[in-house]
Amino acid sequence: MSTPATRAPRQPTPGQPTPPQPTLLSSCARAATAAEARYRISYPGFTRRSSRVIALGAESARAVRGMGDRLWGGGHFLMFESAVPGDALLRRAGTGDTALLSEELEGADTVVMVASAGANAEAASVIGDAAATRGIMSAGLVLPVSPGSGAAANEVVAALRPNAMVLVVLRDAADVPEVLSALRV
Amino acid sequence: MLKQEINELLTQAGPGTPMGEMFRQYWVPALLAEELPENDCPPVRVKLLSERLIAFRDTDGRYGLMDEFCAHRGVSLWFGRNEESGLRCSYHGWKYDVNGQCVEIPSEPDERHSSLCAKIKLKSYPLVKIGDVLWAYLGDPKTTPDLPQWEFARVPAEQSYTSKRWQECNWLQALEGGIDSSHVSWLHSDGLRDDPLFKGAQGNKYNLADRKPFFEVVESDGGLLIGVRRNAEEGHYYWRITPWVMPSFTMIPPRGDHPIHGHFWIPIDDENCWVFTYDYHPVRPLSQAEVQAMKDGKGVHNEFVPGTYRPLQNKDNDYMMDRAAQKRGDTYSGVKGISMQDASLQESMGPIVDRTKERLVSTDSGIIMARRKLWRAVEALRDEGVTPPGVDVTHQAVRSAAVVLPKDQSFIEGCADALRVRPGEKHASV
Numbered sequence: 001m002s003t004p005a006t007r008a009p010r011q012p013t014p015g016q017p018t019p020p021q022p023t024l025l026s027s028c029a030r031a032a033t034a035a036e037a038r039y040r041i042s043y044p045g046f047t048r049r050s051s052r053v054i055a056l057g058a059e060s061a062r063a064v065r066g067m068g069d070r071l072w073g074g075g076h077f078l079m080f081e082s083a084v085p086g087d088a089l090l091r092r093a094g095t096g097d098t099a100l101l102s103e104e105l106e107g108a109d110t111v112v113m114v115a116s117a118g119a120n121a122e123a124a125s126v127i128g129d130a131a132a133t134r135g136i137m138s139a140g141l142v143l144p145v146s147p148g149s150g151a152a153a154n155e156v157v158a159a160l161r162p163n164a165m166v167l168v169v170l171r172d173a174a175d176v177p178e179v180l181s182a183l184r185v
Numbered sequence: 186m187l188k189q190e191i192n193e194l195l196t197q198a199g200p201g202t203p204m205g206e207m208f209r210q211y212w213v214p215a216l217l218a219e220e221l222p223e224n225d226c227p228p229v230r231v232k233l234l235s236e237r238l239i240a241f242r243d244t245d246g247r248y249g250l251m252d253e254f255c256a257h258r259g260v261s262l263w264f265g266r267n268e269e270s271g272l273r274c275s276y277h278g279w280k281y282d283v284n285g286q287c288v289e290i291p292s293e294p295d296e297r298h299s300s301l302c303a304k305i306k307l308k309s310y311p312l313v314k315i316g317d318v319l320w321a322y323l324g325d326p327k328t329t330p331d332l333p334q335w336e337f338a339r340v341p342a343e344q345s346y347t348s349k350r351w352q353e354c355n356w357l358q359a360l361e362g363g364i365d366s367s368h369v370s371w372l373h374s375d376g377l378r379d380d381p382l383f384k385g386a387q388g389n390k391y392n393l394a395d396r397k398p399f400f401e402v403v404e405s406d407g408g409l410l411i412g413v414r415r416n417a418e419e420g421h422y423y424w425r426i427t428p429w430v431m432p433s434f435t436m437i438p439p440r441g442d443h444p445i446h447g448h449f450w451i452p453i454d455d456e457n458c459w460v461f462t463y464d465y466h467p468v469r470p471l472s473q474a475e476v477q478a479m480k481d482g483k484g485v486h487n488e489f490v491p492g493t494y495r496p497l498q499n500k501d502n503d504y505m506m507d508r509a510a511q512k513r514g515d516t517y518s519g520v521k522g523i524s525m526q527d528a529s530l531q532e533s534m535g536p537i538v539d540r541t542k543e544r545l546v547s548t549d550s551g552i553i554m555a556r557r558k559l560w561r562a563v564e565a566l567r568d569e570g571v572t573p574p575g576v577d578v579t580h581q582a583v584r585s586a587a588v589v590l591p592k593d594q595s596f597i598e599g600c601a602d603a604l605r606v607r608p609g610e611k612h613a614s615v
Contacts, residue, residue, distance in 0.1 A: 028500040028533065032353070034456070037535040046544065110547060139547035154595050157401070161595075166547040168554060169403040175557055182545055182553040184186055 051075040051110040051185040054090065056123045056159075059116035060143055067177055068093030075185035076104060080123040088126045101130055108136055112185065113164060114176065116143035121159035128163020140164035143173045187540040187556065195559055196355045196537050198452040199235030203563045208234055208432060209324035210566065210576050212333045214449050214461040215250065215312060216240055216319040217349055225267050234323055235454040239263060240312060241283070244270045249283030250321050251309035256287065285309030315339070317347035318461065334578040335434070336606045337447070337463040345465035346444075346479050348486045351495050352528050355537040356433060356458035357556075360450040362527045363435040364555055366413045366427060367548040370396045372526050375516050377440075380523075382464070382475065382484030386441030388587050388615040391415045391423035402550045403597055407431060407580030408558060410604065411551040412596040417589045423615065424596045426604060428583040429555055431562060431575035436585040437485065439614035444471060445585060446485050456536035459494075462486055462524065467584075468611050487524040496525055504529040582606040586613040 030036060053075055055064035061079040068077035077093035088101035105111070111131045113124060124140070131138040140160040145153050153169060160167055168179065187195075198205040213233070220229050221242040228241035230253060239253040239262045253261055255274040264275040271288055273280040280289035285307035293301055311329070312321050316338030322329055337345050352359050362368070370392070377389040395415035403410045407430040417423040425438035436447035449461040462485050464471070471479075482488035488497040498504040504520045511519030520529045545553060558574070565571035574580055586603040590596065603613035 026501055028503045028529070032500055032532050032535060034536045037539070040539075042542075112547070137547055139550070154598060157595055157597075158593060161399075161401070162592075165399050166550050167399075167401040168550045169401070171404045172561075175554075178557050179550070179553055182186055182549075182556070183547065184544065 048074045049110065049184050050108050051112060051180075051183070052104050052108045053077045053112045053114060053180065053185060054123075054127060055079045056113055056115040056119045056127075057117070059118065060114040063116075063143060063173055063176060064114055065093045067180070070177065072180075073184050075180070076108075078104060080120060080127070083122055083126050088123070088130070101127065105130055105134055105136060108134075110183070110185075111136055111138045112180065112183075113138065113140045113160060114143065115140060115156050115160055117145045117156065119156045119159045124160050124163045128160075132163075137166075138164045139166040140168070141176055141179060142167065142169045143176070144171055186543055186545060189539075189541050191556075191560060192537075192540045194563060195556060196357050197455050198356065199455065203567045204559075205234055206324075207559075207563050207566050207573055208452065209322075210328070210330070210573055211324075211432065212313075212320040212322050212330060213451050214318045214349070214459070215321035215451075217347060217461075218314050218317050218319055221248065221319065228263055228265060228267055228272055230261070230263050232453045232457075233321060234452050236323065238310070239265075239272070240319070241267050241272050243267070243272075243283055247283045248312040248314065248319060249281075249285070249309065250312040251281065251283075251285035252307040255279055256305050256307060257290075279305075281307055283309070316342070316345055317463075328572075330576045331578045334581045336467065336582070336584065337445075337465040340465050340467060341470075343470035344467070345463065346471055346476055347461060347463045348479065349459050349461045349494055350487055350489070350524065350528075351453070351493075352450075352458050352460050352532065353456070353500060353536070354458070354532045354534065355455055356450045356452040358531050358534055358538050359458050359460060359528075360433050360435070361552045361555070362531050363437075363448055363450065364409070364411055364427060364429050364551045365549070366398070366400065366411055366425070366551065370398070372517055372530070373523050375514075376523050380483055381478045382443050382446075383440050386443065386587075386615065388423060388425070388440055391417050391615075395423075400548055400550060401596065402554050404554070404558070405430075405580075405583075407574045407577075407583065408434075409551060409554055410597070414596070420592055421589050422592055424586070424588050424590055424600070426586045426588075426596055426600060428585055428604065429551075430580055430583060431573055432559065434575070434581075436583065438585040438587040439612050440587065441614060443614075444475060445612055445614075447585070448485070460524070460528075466612075467607075468609060482522055482524075485523050487522055487528075496528065498522070498525045498529070500529075500532055584612055587615045588613050589615055 055061040064077050078090040081089040090099050142156050198208050224246050228239050231238045231240045237253040240250045257279050260276045266273045271280040271282045278291040287302045287305035310323050398413045398415045401412040409429045411427045413425045414422040429435050433450040439445045444464040444466045446464040451459045479486045506519045510516050520526045562573040586600045590599040
């Protein structure tokens, strides 16, 4: 026997107007209070993210290398070294050893490319294509261009645009860890 | 994800809080001008940034915004008599001018009267009418900024329409909806087909044909520019660019020759906010049909409980949820109208959402950057006295844009002019 809470709505009688939608009186009003927020269930049920943060050039490599020392939620910090046939060679920020892009993308759910002046368009293309092929979300963070580097932010953005579903152009490199932290890298 | 202390820093806007101090650097929308329609009209209770205030328009047309309660016995001046260039408390007849200065205490002997009055002044703030809005400045009088220059408030009256609604949640989660471009393809997918203030634009076809947009978030002097691109004709992208100017101004990209619209999100207290919603056209008067549609709650406006600024669809009636319409596909969430589709979901998060538990993804980058910029500005003001972005009126001279650009052109380059106010020139729209 069904309880009142699960009872199916009454079917309209043929020839009679459809009854109004059965809505519990003030249910949103009650459900959205601060008092009810206390009853939101809390549990460590989320699987840890598996992010790859990859620097595309020398300047961004310095930023990524520095971040690799911090405590993160499982993200890998890497530097693009070179393209190899059908793949790319990366260097791990912490240990300094090398890895293939294809290996690093196994099990990854997000790839964040970090780029600055002189960003390697080929690197962005190789990584972006590899992520797209595997259905992995790709994002790009564009660091501020150093004065005197001769490069323009637009060139960096242009290199990344076809290869990243989300691009963020920063004015302060200090924001990079905050952005990554917000994404639970 | 935000740490709890940062969530509190950004969401608490009462007096003495860091974010409250930041809001007090700006002229903020306080009321619609229609709320004080004539000299000596009834006063209006206003709660703003967690302060209880009373607004009135005196016999000479001057606007006043001051402490709601009489200095004598703490009676609400909402019961007062607005007459002869002042607001008089109904209890014992104490009277105040628009600056909060007590000007009359009828019970006191004449010889003591003026000296006693001079010592009694309610806290008051400047209130000015620009466009359809009464703007208040709740900060230090010594650092009063230049008056607001937002284009929607500066065009001739017949080119602009503003409404406001009460939203029952913290200002920040309401604002975040305004810069979260990725929800539009889902929650509001019905609006492009039949809303009189959206339909018929060429851009709608790009929107509906490509539901996996790419995003670019670029910092600007006043806040952010959030660009969303979709495929257009061969070799081109359709870009929609939303400016956010600190602390809480957003402008939605236009569609065809329809008016441009957007919002201001202003804290009432930490668990409620006012959403001021404007629509304007830079070069032509709004048509009667457009204004009627706005009054009828179309576009980004909404219907109201008669005689109030509370939306007709609200949490007490489950936002008039229509499951049959949801099932038919008439609406995505079952709630009618863009503004209430947003408000219903934002209010469902609770009065102040717990951001320590959220799971942001990269398409939330606009939200992430907005929080970061707010946080940075709040700290710079608190620690070094730096005036935050958006106070400078040059930051207010922005427009949204909807354009088609060659694939290799950045929207910053391609829309440099389109994203600035150009008086007398039409907005860039597809």
